[in-house]
Amino acid sequence: MNIIISRELSIPIYMQITQQIREAIFNGELPAGYRLLPERKLAEQLGVNRSTVLNAYVELKSEGLIESFVGKGTVVLPLNSADAPAASTQLPGYSTPPWRQLFSERSFSAGDPLIRDLLSLSKRNDSISFSVALPDPGPKLTVKLREQLQLLMQEKSDSLWKHTATEGIHSLREAICMWMEKRGIHAAAEEVLILSGSQQGIDLLTRVFIDPGDIIFVEEPSYFSAMQSFRSAGARLMGIPADTDGQMRLDILESMLAKYHPKLIYVLPTFQNPSGLVMNQDVRERLLELAYRYKTIIVEDDPYCDLRYSGHHVPPIHAMDRHDHVIYLSTFSKLIGSGLRMGWLSAPKSVIRQLAIAKQMADLHTSTLSQFLMERMIRSGLLEEHLNDMRNRYHRRKQLMVAALHKYEVPGMTWQEPEGGVFIWCRMPAGLNANELMLRAADRGVDYLPGNPFFAQVPQTAYVRLNFSCAEEDSIDEGIRRFVLAVHDTMDARRYHQTGNRTEGLDPII
Numbered sequence: 170m171n172i173i174i175s176r177e178l179s180i181p182i183y184m185q186i187t188q189q190i191r192e193a194i195f196n197g198e199l200p201a202g203y204r205l206l207p208e209r210k211l212a213e214q215l216g217v218n219r220s221t222v223l224n225a226y227v228e229l230k231s232e233g234l235i236e237s238f239v240g241k242g243t244v245v246l247p248l249n250s251a252d253a254p255a256a257s258t259q260l261p262g263y264s265t266p267p268w269r270q271l272f273s274e275r276s277f278s279a280g281d282p283l284i285r286d287l288l289s290l291s292k293r294n295d296s297i298s299f300s301v302a303l304p305d306p307g308p309k310l311t312v313k314l315r316e317q318l319q320l321l322m323q324e325k326s327d328s329l330w331k332h333t334a335t336e337g338i339h340s341l342r343e344a345i346c347m348w349m350e351k352r353g354i355h356a357a358a359e360e361v362l363i364l365s366g367s368q369q370g371i372d373l374l375t376r377v378f379i380d381p382g383d384i385i386f387v388e389e390p391s392y393f394s395a396m397q398s399f400r401s402a403g404a405r406l407m408g409i410p411a412d413t414d415g416q417m418r419l420d421i422l423e424s425m426l427a428k429y430h431p432k433l434i435y436v437l438p439t440f441q442n443p444s445g446l447v448m449n450q451d452v453r454e455r456l457l458e459l460a461y462r463y464k465t466i467i468v469e470d471d472p473y474c475d476l477r478y479s480g481h482h483v484p485p486i487h488a489m490d491r492h493d494h495v496i497y498l499s500t501f502s503k504l505i506g507s508g509l510r511m512g513w514l515s516a517p518k519s520v521i522r523q524l525a526i527a528k529q530m531a532d533l534h535t536s537t538l539s540q541f542l543m544e545r546m547i548r549s550g551l552l553e554e555h556l557n558d559m560r561n562r563y564h565r566r567k568q569l570m571v572a573a574l575h576k577y578e579v580p581g582m583t584w585q586e587p588e589g590g591v592f593i594w595c596r597m598p599a600g601l602n603a604n605e606l607m608l609r610a611a612d613r614g615v616d617y618l619p620g621n622p623f624f625a626q627v628p629q630t631a632y633v634r635l636n637f638s639c640a641e642e643d644s645i646d647e648g649i650r651r652f653v654l655a656v657h658d659t660m661d662a663r664r665y666h667q668t669g670n671r672t673e674g675l676d677p678i679i
């Protein structure tokens with residue numbers, strides 16, 4: 170393990186140590202039973218006070234990740250069996266339940282909850298965020314939503330607070346079919362299931378389709394929350410690599426299909442999360458043909474389809490499907506707001522029936538208020554109007570980010586300009602330490618998502634995902650300036666390190 174600390178950062182050194190050891194435990198680099206260096210020795214190596222290491226160990230102990238034993242030293246605990254810390258107020262003879270031992274095996278199989286405290290790393294309150302893919306619907310939408318909610322209250326005051334069918338309100342399912350027509354998809358209302366966000370669709374598909382040991386093919390890279398869900402059910406994920414243009418390597422896919430017979434192939438063909446790229450039409454058609462030939466199904470996750478700023482619409486794979494091999498997921502989270510929790514799934518009726526049983530167990534149905542509101546937004550044409558406004562706004566933000574990336578160019582950093590969506594995926598210069606970059610970026614007052622959780626098999630630390638939909642227009646240039654400064658800080662520190670001209674506190678320690 171290569172822990173690096175830096176005194177130049179405003180993040181306390183004990184937190185730098187804690188964060189890096191914690192991450193190494195979650196990603197398996199420090200397995201259960203691993204003996205950490207004694208506090209004194211680690212402090213000596215780092216050139217810090219013993220109390221600094223002590224604080225880091227205390228923090229990790231309170232999280233149930235490590236423990237000290239007489240004669241054994243400080244060791245990493247199994248992730249699923251570390252006890253909760255004892256509360257100082259406990260009555261004699263009583264103790265807090267051993268929570269970690271009570272959690273199911275399944276709850277641990279999802280893996281690292283994506284750099285859980287990434288956001289808490291930044292201590293600056295002027296921090297600029299390029300990390301989370303939240304929409305920024307703008308002030309006009311707030312006014313429209315308020316008006317629509319008032320109308321709903323008047324017209325449907327009774328039904329707004331009642332249960333609906335698990336599959337969703339029929340008239341909303343019809344309205345969604347109209348919305349999908351614009352994307353080129355023809356479906357009947359009975360082939361649509363209303364979801365509490367498309368993440369719920371991923372969860373329901375996992376419950377209904379995946380048994381432990383099933384194989385799922387995903388693009389490399391792919392959406393980390395879907396992979397977490399699949400892993401939690403015991404699925405084996407296999408990544409299909411892309412060529413230099415970001416297109417799926419169908420030759421590799423075909424040989425893997427012949428060998429492994431996956432239960433499903435999960436793809437994000439349009440403005441992919443995280444790469445922002447679009448699978449071209451020819452690749453979509455050939456992928457579908459392969460699914461037919463090898464008798465597997467495709468799950469097409471399509472949250473960003475409507476957010477195109479240039480180029481031509483490429484129809485979803487679902488629109489090309491003639492033999493019911495595609496399950497299609499989409500959402501209004503990226504158009505209106507993720508707090509609305511409104512998504513949908515389109516699939517053959519028999520699949521909808523089975524998924525509806527699982528949904529009933531999960532949440533009975535999606536919020537009635539959100540469903541009625543969404544129906545009004547679609548049928549009144551307000552959603553379409555809002556979408557045009559949103560496209561213009563996101564397009565401008567994308568252009569600002571692209572301009573800033575050119576302006577503050579980093580030698581060796583490469584990226585492709587996306588035609589839509591909300592992400593720019595950057596490949597960083599070779600040899601850059603991803604952990605250190607994250608800390609330095611937080612210190613400079615900017616955050617982003619590191620690339621490794623997006624890889625199914627071998628984590629690749631060379632990538633970062635920058636989101637441009639959230640940050641204010643006038644902060645994008647400054648955010649990229651800070652990010653690039655953090656890259657330079659990290660590269661400079663490495664150069665010092667390599668030439669032996671070390672600055673104090675930058676030594677790798679384990």
Ligand SMILES: Cc1ncc(COP(=O)(O)O)c(C=O)c1O
Pocket residue numbers: 302365366367368369392437442470472499500501502507511512
């Ligand atoms: C590819 C992908 N699928 C699903 C989701 C989840 O969206 P929702 O808010 O509808 O659950 C996201 C959200 O970022 C996403 O990027």
